Amino acid sequence: xxxxxxxxxxxxxxxxxxxxxxxxxxxxxxxxxxxxxxxxxxxxxxxxxxxxxxxxxxxxxxxxxxxxxxxxxxxxxxxxxxxxxxxxxxxxxxxxxxxxxxxxxxxxxxxxxxxxxxxxxxxxxxxxxxxxxxxxxxxxxxxxxxxxxxxxxxxxxxxxxxxxxxxxxxxxxxxxxxxxxxxxxxxxxxxxxxxxxxxxxxxxxxxxxxxxxxxxxxxxxxxxxxxxxxxxxxxxxxxxxxxxxxxxxxxxxxxxxxxxxxxxxxxxxxxxxxxxxxxxxxxxxxxxxxxxxxxxxxxxxxxxxxxxxxxxxxxxxxxxxxxxxxxxxxxxxxxxxxxxxxxxxxxxxxxxxxxxxxxxxxxxxxxxxxxxxxxxxxxxxxxxxxxxxxxxxxxxxxxxxxxxxxxxxxxxxxxxxxxxxxxxxxxxxxxxxxxxxxxxxxxxxxxxxxxxxxxxxxxxxxxxx
Ligand SMILES: C[S@@+](CC[C@H](N)C(=O)[O-])C[C@H]1O[C@@H](n2cnc3c(N)ncnc32)[C@H](O)[C@@H]1O
Numbered sequence: 001x002x003x004x005x006x007x008x009x010x011x012x013x014x015x016x017x018x019x020x021x022x023x024x025x026x027x028x029x030x031x032x033x034x035x036x037x038x039x040x041x042x043x044x045x046x047x048x049x050x051x052x053x054x055x056x057x058x059x060x061x062x063x064x065x066x067x068x069x070x071x072x073x074x075x076x077x078x079x080x081x082x083x084x085x086x087x088x089x090x091x092x093x094x095x096x097x098x099x100x101x102x103x104x105x106x107x108x109x110x111x112x113x114x115x116x117x118x119x120x121x122x123x124x125x126x127x128x129x130x131x132x133x134x135x136x137x138x139x140x141x142x143x144x145x146x147x148x149x150x151x152x153x154x155x156x157x158x159x160x161x162x163x164x165x166x167x168x169x170x171x172x173x174x175x176x177x178x179x180x181x182x183x184x185x186x187x188x189x190x191x192x193x194x195x196x197x198x199x200x201x202x203x204x205x206x207x208x209x210x211x212x213x214x215x216x217x218x219x220x221x222x223x224x225x226x227x228x229x230x231x232x233x234x235x236x237x238x239x240x241x242x243x244x245x246x247x248x249x250x251x252x253x254x255x256x257x258x259x260x261x262x263x264x265x266x267x268x269x270x271x272x273x274x275x276x277x278x279x280x281x282x283x284x285x286x287x288x289x290x291x292x293x294x295x296x297x298x299x300x301x302x303x304x305x306x307x308x309x310x311x312x313x314x315x316x317x318x319x320x321x322x323x324x325x326x327x328x329x330x331x332x333x334x335x336x337x338x339x340x341x342x343x344x345x346x347x348x349x350x351x352x353x354x355x356x357x358x359x360x361x362x363x364x365x366x367x368x369x370x371x372x373x374x375x376x377x378x379x380x381x382x383x384x385x386x387x388x389x390x391x392x393x394x395x396x397x398x399x400x401x402x403x404x405x406x407x408x409x410x411x412x413x414x415x416x417x418x419x420x421x422x423x424x425x426x427x428x429x430x431x432x433x434x435x436x437x438x439x440x441x442x443x444x445x446x447x448x449x450x451x452x453x454x455x456x457x458x459x460x461x462x463x464x465x
Contacts, residue, residue, distance in 0.1 A: 008347040021414035024428040040235035047077035054144035056083035068270030078104035081250035135163035218265040261383035275397035277312035311372035385421035400450040423457035
């Protein structure tokens with residue numbers, strides 16, 4: 001099988017070879033959160049899974065200079081929405097996780113804050129003894145995986161601060177922004193650090209399993225919150241006051257885009273700029289467990305969110321029956337047929353299932369994950385093709401991946417699906433340097449690095465769905 005195992009992927013590669021172009025304007029830093037690092041607002045809460053506003057500006061200016069309506073069905077912290085707004089575009093975002101929703105809503109909320117009131121309130125609380133305001137009503141309902149996340153006294157100060165906000169800040173938006181400031185510093189005052197795929201625990205935390213990790217200085221609640229409030233205040237005075245006056249507001253839907261996209265009307269969107277979760281087992285609900293707990297999510301709520309997410313972890317179960325319930329039979333069958341017609345994907349699934357039987361995978365659910373990811377993406381791409389205006393464009397940021405040495409050309413498989421739904425692949429832009437594999441993986445499999453890309457698909461003016 002090894003000799004034949006690349007045939008379908010090779011054919012697919014030949015089909016799209018001429019579209020795979022290295023774009024020297026793009027690099028990892030521009031595509032990732034890195035390039036937002038010094039921007040106001042992004043400094044408030046670091047959403048590391050985001051892409052940069054500069055990238056969105058680049059795409060809009062280069063691919064569709066005349067403004068219209070932009071959609072991001074995986075809007076995360078809202079970078080695409082706000083960047084599009086700043087160029088005069090209207091924007092629509094869909095996001096499932098309350099983390100991204102909270103970040104985006106807080107930025108929208110900040111537009112309507114009276115900066116003088118905000119500043120005055122900071123002065124009022126500057127010398128407050130937060131712990132003295134402790135009200136058990138606002139205590140955190142810890143999850144098993146967040147218990148012991150904060151030094152005890154700091155958690156008491158945090159709850160005292162929240163109690164003060166609830167009891168003494170009457171104006172809703174002002175109170176929300178003060179509470180959001182606390183949301184932004186949870187990691188900083190905790191024994192944890194978000195590190196790549198994991199939430200790492202410092203060895204000073206009172207946990208049954210001790211790690212050797214030491215995150216360095218753990219800032220006190222007082223120091224962290226005052227610093228954050230002053231930073232927000234500076235940005236509100238400087239940058240946000242401009243946004244406030246001139247930018248349209250994004251429209252934001254909270255929920256799964258698998259549910260929400262089917263409700264959007266045909267041919268109403270000019271540009272889709274998005275980055276779905278990657279097929280890399282990254283579990284947002286674990287990385288952001290502390291923030292989810294802070295927002296009131298319990299074990300069951302988090303589990304439910306994890307299952308609703310686009311399948312990107314080995315725990316995600318099949319959504320086929322659910323998807324069937326959302327569509328009329330003919331549309332469902334059409335999408336299902338297109339998924340089944342991907343020979344490259346069938347080739348990969350066959351190989352991964354063989355590896356599974358031979359116990360060569362480090363998790364037996366990997367084939368299911370790969371299958372579900374593409375199945376759900378097939379519905380999403382169908383919807384994007386449907387809601388796009390003729391001549392509309394999709395720009396999608398995503399990484400290819402490799403499991404047990406098998407390359408999964410996510411870019412090519414998704415582009416083939418997009419073409420089946422009437423989109424044309426204009427480019428598969430690769431970044432100056434692709435996503436590296438761990439040196440351990442490279443040694444083991446002796447393969448080159450996998451592509452990190454932005455696909456540009458266009459809806460031809462003549463195509464009828
Ligand atoms: C790669 S991130 C996108 C980040 C975004 N571009 C930004 O700049 O912040 C993917 C996002 O998809 C969200 N997501 C996952 N499954 C979803 C679903 N079914 N519907 C809507 N959003 C989903 C995740 O919560 C995550 O915020």
